[in-house]
Amino acid sequence: MTDSTTDGGTARPSLADRLLQPAGPRRTLALSNFVDALGSGMFMSSSALYFTRVVHLPMSQVAFGLFAGAMVGLGAGVLGGTIADRWGARETQLRVMVSGTVFMGCYLLVDTFWSYLLVSILIGVVFAADKSSKAPLIRGFAGDDPAGFRAYLRASTNLAVALGAVAAGVAIQFDTAPAYLALVLGRALSFAGCALVLLRLPHLAPVPAPALNGRWEALRDRPYLVATVLNCLMSLHFAVPTFLLPLWIVDHTQAPRWLVSGVLILNTVIVVTLQVATGRNVDTTEAAGRRMRWAGVAVAAGLLLMLAAEKPSPWISAALLLTAVAVYTLGELWHSAAAMEYSFGLAASHAQGQYSGVFGLGGGVAEALAPVLLGSLALGLGRPGWYLLGAMFLITGLIAGPLIAWTVRHAPQRSAGHTPPG
Known part of the structure; x- marks a missing residue:
């Protein structure tokens, strides 16, 4: 029988525990x-x-x-x-x-x-x-x-x-x-x-709601609504690899058309490989604010690199686009880690489902508006549109942390029923 402990007697996690979850x-x-x-x-x-x-x-x-x-x-x-x-x-x-x-x-x-x-x-x-x-x-x-x-x-x-x-x-x-x-x-x-x-999951008892909290408290929670709006603005970038970039590669660059699939594969591989590492220790609103700042910088830089791929030769254009997607995807990862912490860390523990539904409103609006907004700016206005998009993501990332922290400090009604972030 194989011993599952180390020499010091400490239990060594199985392969299944390392690849899956305990x-x-x-x-x-x-x-x-x-x-x-x-x-x-x-x-x-x-x-x-x-x-x-x-x-x-x-x-x-x-x-x-x-x-x-x-x-x-x-x-x-x-x-x-x-x-x-x-x-x-x-x-x-x-x-x-x-x-x-x-x-x-x-x-x-x-x-x-x-x-x-x-x-x-x-x-x-x-x-x-x-x-x-x-x-x-x-x-x-x-x-x-x-x-x-x-x-x-x-x-x-x-x-x-x-x-x-x-x-x-x-x-x-x-x-x-x-x-x-x-x-x-x-x-x-x-x-x-x-x-x-x-069916194999045990029953999870609902967290009792404090008295006098009201029925739709998530819709009255100003810090959470601010985080929802800021996340909505930042979430517009999720349409970049699936909507904007394929059209940009085919119609506005000399890069080979197969790169449309190549950049999507690269984006997926980086996300799957680095998501856990980039999300580790993002367990406070302060840490989420830092990740949002990094995300704004990375997404904006990725867009500028995509724009730079417009005129060069096919292989230089391809190199720029692959680099752009790698930089952009880091921004995507940092934004995702921050958004998850805002969604859970700012929510009342007894109303996590309702709060997540409200947070999802922002994501849904972004998903509906992204093709129109990204298409009209980047593909319609051309270079100025790319600059406007980059500036929007950069500013959103820079102000998210300080603005949400300020609204939390000035919202004393959050003291009842909320788990302190972090």
Whole structure:
């Protein structure tokens, strides 16, 4: 029998503990999150093709359905998080996953715009409620290293999404109706699989709410709302590698077109590899403020390097773009670590789901506005637009820490019901 202790008698963590999480609730939660994200990667990469090539809807109707689902989901996230806070996050998550299984399966039956729109709205509610109802579980089972556990979840989520996208790429290569139907079915099965894993998670008792706190306290919490708005502004950059950069490479640089895939792969590899390291020790609002400052500088520098790739020869342009993505991705990592700490560290422990739903409002608005804003500035205005974008991210990163710290100091009502950050 192999001894699992060191010479000094100290228990040595197993390979599974090092690569995964220690056996128990954290490993179970991480596994359920991975299964959910795997299906998400499959669906995100292929949904537009399924609706246009199999259901035969025009792209304008597909875009409107996705937009409608996202907008309805903004409010549903706050409501879903509140339900999780009051009646149990595990039970709420289970119901969300079962609903996701059923509604995603309904996509296999849509054959008109109106049926597609209805199912898209229901799916939008599921997506939003999934995030906000999961937040109390993450907070409750994070253990002694919440920042490290959140970073681990984000890294594993990115890996799962990438693997799901690879599976979608295989199906897209076949370009047949059964292949696209299999991807939609795979997403439905990932919801079901996530629910099955969650059954192994112990019940997490809701944190009692202090008396006289009011029903929608997250919407009245000024420091949290300030953090939400600032995170919304910074989150606009998430559309850079997926929306802005592919168009920039193909239409405005001489770099080879295969670099569109190359930069996305580089971005994913850096995120998966460094997410845990960059998220470690970001467990106070002060540390989050420093990361936001670094993020603003790195994202702005990455944009300037992308702009510099406009006129050089193909291989110099390619080198500049790869360097730009590496610098930008560091900013993405620092921003993600800061955002996670603001989302959890500034929230009241008894209302983590509701607070996460409010924080998700900012992310949802950014996701909806990013293509229009980035496209009109960088691609519409050209060089001045790139400078404006870089300045916006730089200023947002620089002011986030001091501004949030100031609002916390001048919000005495936060003393009741809030866990002191850090």
